[in-house]
Each structure stands twice: as C-alpha cells, then as structure tokens.
Amino acid sequence: MLMANRPIVTVEDDTALLIEFVLPERALGMLAQIDTVEASTPTLTGRVFTGEIVAFDSRLDDVTRSITVQARLENADRTLWPGMTFAVHLAQDSDPLPAVPATAITWSRGGAAVWIEDNGVAAQSPVTILFRQNDTVWLDADIAAGTPVVVEGAQKLRAGEPITTPDAPRPARPDPADGPQPNPGGET
DSSP, X not given: OOOTTOOOOOXXXXXXXXXXXXXXXXXXXXXXXXXXXXXXXXXXXXXXXXXXXXXXXXXXXTTTOEEEEEEEEEOTTOOSOTTOOOEEEOOOOOOOOOEEEGGGOEEETTEEEEEEEETTEEEEEEEEEEEEETTEEEEEEOOOTTOOBOOSSGGGOOTTOBOOOTTSOOOOOOOGGGOOOOOTTSOO
C-alpha cells in the first residue's frame, strides 16, 4: 500500500562504493601520511580492491577513542555490491621496528624497559611499546640493531650483573680421578 512520504524504491549508484571503518587513536598519524586503503571481502576471497580515503571525523569518539574513516572504492565493473562487508588494510612504509617477545618487557615506576647485554653485563633500557600482537611487542627504543636482549629471567636481573648466554663456554668441571682440588681461602 502506497502512503505519502514513504519510499517505494531505493536507487543506488554502484559505480563506486563508500566503505566506512574505524581506526584507533594510535593510528591517527597514518591519516596524514597515506591516502589509499586496500579492502577485501569474504564474498570474493583472494581479491584485493584499492580505494582512496575521502573523509574522516573531525574528532575522536569520547568513549572508544577512535575515529570513523570513509574510503571510496571504484566499482566500474559492478563486482562489488552495496552492503558488503570488508576487511580494510592500511599500509604505511617505515623502517623496521625492533620487536621482542613479551617476556622481555619489565615494568617499574619509570615505565616499560628491557634488559640488554652491554659488554657482558646487564643494563636496563627504557622502551615505549608501539604495538603488541600475541607474544610479540614492537618497540620504540634507543637500542642498536643486533644488541642481545634478555628474554628469560629479566625480572631477576640487577644492573651490572654479568650475563651469560646459553651458548657461552662453561668452566670445565674437575675430574674426580685427579684427586682432591685445592680450596683457595678455605680450610680442608
């Protein structure tokens, strides 16, 4: 039954689709550096569609601390349908970030830190955690590439303690066949 002010049909221009997604606050810096996104849909497994960011909110959501972003996907061949769900990927080229197992991170009043080997002894180095995924943590830290990081037993370390690695040579044990060993500084 037709009634006044009630729509009877929806007309859509599907030559391009607007997709909307949410970014966390920590990703805001990416919006100033990139303008394209890659989107995939479970309907068309294995295909990736490139789109252009066309709009985003002017302020963060007070509760979720996130921002809503819109991207335009060209759809001249009408492969995509309005209402499809998409997974969106933003790619930002950057230098590789140092990554450590989560067990390497220690906490104190000063914040997060890792223990590193510095000339054979333990030294604590402050870090800023940038990302975390499963058991891996990506860091912003002033640590040279290749510096050994303590990943087990870090909670027991103190600055200046000697560090040995699992592959370090161990002192030879005395052979009992050689007889009693001298006991320097002690009585026999």
